[in-house]
Amino acid sequence: MHEIAKRFNSLFGHAPEVVAAAPGRVNLIGEHIDYSDGFVLPFAISDTTTVAMSRRKDGMIRIASAQKSAEIFEFSLDKLAPLTGESWARYALGVLWVLDVDTGVELLIDGRVPLGAGLSSSAALECSIAMAVNHLFQKGMSLQELARATQKAENKYVGVPCGIMDQSVSLMAKSGSALLLDCRDLTTENIPFLIAPQGLELLIIDTQAHHKLVDGGYAERRASCEKAVATLGITSLRDISVADYAARQSELDPTTYIRGFHAVTEMKRVLDAVEALKANNFDRLGDLLNQSHRSLRDDYTVSCPELNLAVDTALDQGAIGARMVGGGFGGSAIALIKTEYVKRCENAIQRAFSEAGFKNPRFFTSLPSDGARVIPS
Numbered sequence: 001m002h003e004i005a006k007r008f009n010s011l012f013g014h015a016p017e018v019v020a021a022a023p024g025r026v027n028l029i030g031e032h033i034d035y036s037d038g039f040v041l042p043f044a045i046s047d048t049t050t051v052a053m054s055r056r057k058d059g060m061i062r063i064a065s066a067q068k069s070a071e072i073f074e075f076s077l078d079k080l081a082p083l084t085g086e087s088w089a090r091y092a093l094g095v096l097w098v099l100d101v102d103t104g105v106e107l108l109i110d111g112r113v114p115l116g117a118g119l120s121s122s123a124a125l126e127c128s129i130a131m132a133v134n135h136l137f138q139k140g141m142s143l144q145e146l147a148r149a150t151q152k153a154e155n156k157y158v159g160v161p162c163g164i165m166d167q168s169v170s171l172m173a174k175s176g177s178a179l180l181l182d183c184r185d186l187t188t189e190n191i192p193f194l195i196a197p198q199g200l201e202l203l204i205i206d207t208q209a210h211h212k213l214v215d216g217g218y219a220e221r222r223a224s225c226e227k228a229v230a231t232l233g234i235t236s237l238r239d240i241s242v243a244d245y246a247a248r249q250s251e252l253d254p255t256t257y258i259r260g261f262h263a264v265t266e267m268k269r270v271l272d273a274v275e276a277l278k279a280n281n282f283d284r285l286g287d288l289l290n291q292s293h294r295s296l297r298d299d300y301t302v303s304c305p306e307l308n309l310a311v312d313t314a315l316d317q318g319a320i321g322a323r324m325v326g327g328g329f330g331g332s333a334i335a336l337i338k339t340e341y342v343k344r345c346e347n348a349i350q351r352a353f354s355e356a357g358f359k360n361p362r363f364f365t366s367l368p369s370d371g372a373r374v375i376p377s
């Protein structure tokens with residue numbers, strides 16, 4: 001029996017009907033453009049959140065987290081409403097709410113995606129629950145439909161105005177590949193990302209500086225992109241070239257312009273990165289990662305001193321490319337670096353953080369892994 005099924009059994013007194021898991025993610029490139037209909041290129045990491053679930057008949061939700069000493073929280077399905085519930089439990093309740101689970105469930109969650117590291121632990125939680133519900137209640141929803149539903153849960157129930165990238169990759173990723181995702185229609189292409197044979201590694205540096213997307217910085221960036229679209233009278237920032245956008249600078253206020261400029265240039269960088277990967281040109285990929293970081297730091301202004309120090313130190317240590325990932329204002333950076341330099345790079349970043357008086361960073365590496373799955377019992 002799967003470990004979580006055993007714990008479920010001792011908590012609820014019977015075996016779960018389904019166990020499902022969904023991974024966190026890193027984004028290779030394509031940052032802050034999922035909500036502008038862009039292409040993004042994330043991959044799933046090997047850390048997952050697992051959920052064990054059974055149906056109930058009394059309209060109650062009984063929910064526990066293996067990380068919270070297995071205290072059981074109870075909610076009534078007919079009282080579910082946006083923003084109700086413990087803050088961590090909201091991610092789960094939101095998915096049950098959106099998927100219209102009407103009989104009740106009990107569930108135990110085991111979250112192994114590092115929290116607050118910008119690696120989408122919340123999407124992993126939402127998607128594991130969505131997979132379990134889809135299976136248990138035979139909803140027959142496609143992965144695309146589940147992605148839209150989980151995003152809606154996070155937007156409407158939890159109250160975080162995220163885009164569609166994290167949930168999509170958590171659901172649709174394939175091992176060995178980065179997922180080229182068209183955020184407009186959720187079509188995908190798997191782009192092989194096989195760096196080990198090149199002697200390369202993708203080092204993930206968790207700065208331990210914690211961001212909160214709900215804090216307003218994220219929503220404000222989104223609003224700027226929407227303002228640029230409305231003022232220019234276009235359908236989305238996806239539908240304008242860098243040259244055409246630059247030519248219309250005078251129509252936008254400086255902040256709106258520069259934020260939109262990040263978006264249009266990042267859209268191009270994603271497609272260039274796909275070309276670079278298809279040509280096995282990792283120097284070019286590294287260059288694009290660096291450009292992406294500079295754009296996020298200087299134009300979109302969502303980086304922070306910890307992220308910049310991690311990126312700069314990694315580059316000093318021979319990384320061929322490095323950038324912040326995710327929403328920003330903390331969280332993780334990635335560095336594409338020769339395997340033989342990894343240890344030296346980690347030590348240098350640790351030293352630099354200590355000298356700067358920052359928290360101790362954490363390091364991970366992960367190969368591109370599979371997306372969400374139901375685990376056979």
Ligand code: GLA
Nearest residue numbers: 031032162163164165326327
């Ligand atoms: C967060 C959001 C995503 C995306 C990224 C930035 O992770 O959840 O939808 O916007 O930030 O690329």
